[in-house]
Amino acid sequence: MKDVASAAGVALKTVSRVVNGEPGVHPATAERVRAAIDRLGYSRNESARVLRRGRTATIGLVIEDVADPFYSGLSRAVEEIVIDHGCLLLSGSSGEQPGRERELVETFCARRVDGLIVVPAGEDHTYLRSELEAGTPVVFADRPPGAGLDVDTVLADNVSGAGQAVRHLLGHGHGRIAFLGDDPAIFTAAQRLQGYRAALGGLYDERLVAMRPPSLEAVRADLAGMLALDDPPTAVFAGNGRYTVTVLRALAGQRLALVGFDDFELADLLQPGVTVVAQDPSWMGRVAAELLFRRLRGDVGPSEHIELPVRLIPRGSGEIPAAPHP
C-alpha cells in the first residue's frame, strides 16, 4: 500500500480510502490510485486490516467429517450463507474426537473468528466459556453442548423421528424390531434409541439392540446373533445413514424390513427402495448460520433451541410385511 501511495503520488491514507470506497476522494485522484494498484498488482493485506478493525469476517465451522454426506450438505449450506454475508468459512473435521474438536475450536478462536458453528464430538464444552464471555456467538448444530452451557442449538427431532420409524414398522405387522445404531455416547444415537424404546413400549427387548461404531463385521455379527434368537427380529431400524448402508451390506439380500435414519442418494434406486426418516442437512446448516448472523447483528435474546422436524419417506423396504408367525 505504501508502494501504491508513492507510485500514485498520494498519501497512504488516500489509497486506503480508495481501496475501501470511502467518500471524499477526488475522482481523478481515485483513478490514479486505481491505476497504480493495477500496475503493482496490489491486494490489501487482510491480516493487518483485521488487526486494526477487530473483525475478521470469518466464521468457523467444526463438523464430524466433511466426507460424510450429511455434514458436507450442512457445510455447503453454511458456506453459502457465510459468503452471502461477505465472510469466509474456516472449517475442520473433528473425526468424532473430542480433543480434535477442542483443538479446532481453539485454533479458530486464536484466529479470532467472528462466530462459530459446532457439531460437537465431546461432552465438555466449558473450554468455550471464556470465548462466549468475550462475546463470540456460538451455535451448536446436530448435537447440543455439554451440561452447563446455555447456547443456541439447532437439532433434528430425533426422538419423534425414531418413533415414526418404529410405528411405521409396527403398522406393517412387525413386533420384533432390531435397532442397530452408533455408540449411545453420541447424542443423536441416544435420542434415537430413546424414541425407539418409547414407541415400542412393552415390545422393547434389549437383545435386539446393538450400539457401537459401525463396521461391517460388527454389524454382521450383531445381526447374526439376533437372527439366531428363538424369536428373531423381522425388521431393522438403522440409527443413521452410515448404519443403514452397513446394514444393507450385512443383510446381503435377506429380505428383512428396514427403515433407516437419514436419507441418502440412491435410496430410491435400490431394490427395494429404502424407507428412511429423512433429515435435511442443508436446512439445518441454513438455520444454524442464519441464527449465528442474527447474533452477530446484535440480537441478544435468550438462547434458542430449535428442533427441525424429520419426515418418513416410504420407499419399499419399510413396507415389507412381517412374515406370518411360525
Next chain:
Amino acid sequence: MKDVASAAGVALKTVSRVVNGEPGVHPATAERVRAAIDRLGYSRNESARVLRRGRTATIGLVIEDVADPFYSGLSRAVEEIVIDHGCLLLSGSSGEQPGRERELVETFCARRVDGLIVVPAGEDHTYLRSELEAGTPVVFADRPPGAGLDVDTVLADNVSGAGQAVRHLLGHGHGRIAFLGDDPAIFTAAQRLQGYRAALGGLYDERLVAMRPPSLEAVRADLAGMLALDDPPTAVFAGNGRYTVTVLRALAGQRLALVGFDDFELADLLQPGVTVVAQDPSWMGRVAAELLFRRLRGDVGPSEHIELPVRLIPRGSGEIPAAPHP
C-alpha cells in the same frame, strides 16, 4: 498479552517467549506467566502474529462443490495433511462459476494464504500470475490451468479411463455405445470424450453423444432420442458420478449395459452392481497437498504434471451382453 505481562509482572516479550516456547526463560517465570494466561483466558491473536511474521499457516482450497462426494473426499484428504503440517484450511465452492472461483482465490490471497489448491472452474487464470510471481505456490487438481500458466497439476488419467470403459463394453459385444457426459467445456468431460472416441475408432457415431449439464429431464430426453434410432445403443458410458446416477434414474430399469466414470457408495448394492472406472479422490487430494507442502519447503524444481491411474471395477452393469443383433 499486555495484560498477561503486567499480571505476571514481566515484560511483553517474556510472555511472547513463553507462548512460543522459546528458550531462555526461567522455569519459575514461565510458570508465573502460564498461570496469568490461564487466569485471564488469554489466547494469542493470530492476525497480529501473521502480520508480523508474514506466514499465515493457512492453505486455501477451491473446489467445485463440497456437497459432491468426489470433492468432499478430496477435501477431507487435503484437510488431513494440512492439519498434520500445523496449518488451517480455508475452503470454498465455486459452483462451476469462473467468477466465483476467481473471487474465492482473490479472497484467499488477500488473507495471504501460504499456498493454494485449485480445482478450476474457468479457463483463464492469468489473474493468478501476480500471486505466483509473489511466490505463493499453487497446485491445480482434477483439471489443469488455462493456457499460458505452467504450474503443478494433479489429474486423473481420464483419457485412458474412458478408453478402458469403452473397450470393456466392446469386449462384451457392444458396438453401439452412447456417451452421456457433462458440458465439454469442462476439461474432464472433454478428456473422457476424447478417450471414448479414440477407443471406438470407426464405430464412433456423434448421434450417440450428448453432453450438457446433468438434469434428469435432459438425460431422459437424450436417451429416448438415441433409443429411437434405427440402430440404438445397447450400452451407455456415463461421464461422471453424477451422470451415472442420473442415467440410472433415467433408465428406470431398462437393462442397457452401463459403465460410469467415478465410483460411488452403493454402486455395489444396486441390481445389477454398477461397473465403474474409479478414481480415488482422497489420493488426488493427498498428492496435491503433499506437492504443495514440498513447494512450501522450498522445492523449486520444474512444475510437475501428475496423472493418477484409474481402475475399472466390474460389478455387473458393464457385463450385460449385447442383445443378439436383430
Next chain:
DNA sequence: TAACCGGTTGACAACGTTGTCGGACCCCTC
C-alpha cells in the same frame, strides 16, 4: 480584507505480535 465553508488530502497513532539488540545479573577464572 477577513472570516467562513465544503471538499480534499495528509500526518500520526494505534491494533497485538515478534525480531533485534543490549543490559543486568550470576558464577567462574585469572
Next chain:
DNA sequence: GAGGGGTCCGACAACGTTGTCAACCGGTTA
C-alpha cells in the same frame, strides 16, 4: 578485583492497515 562467559530479561521498532484530527485550497459571504 577485574575480566569473561552464560543466563535471563526488557526496550524498541516494525509488520500493513485504519480512525482521528488537522491542514490545505478555492470560492463565497460579511
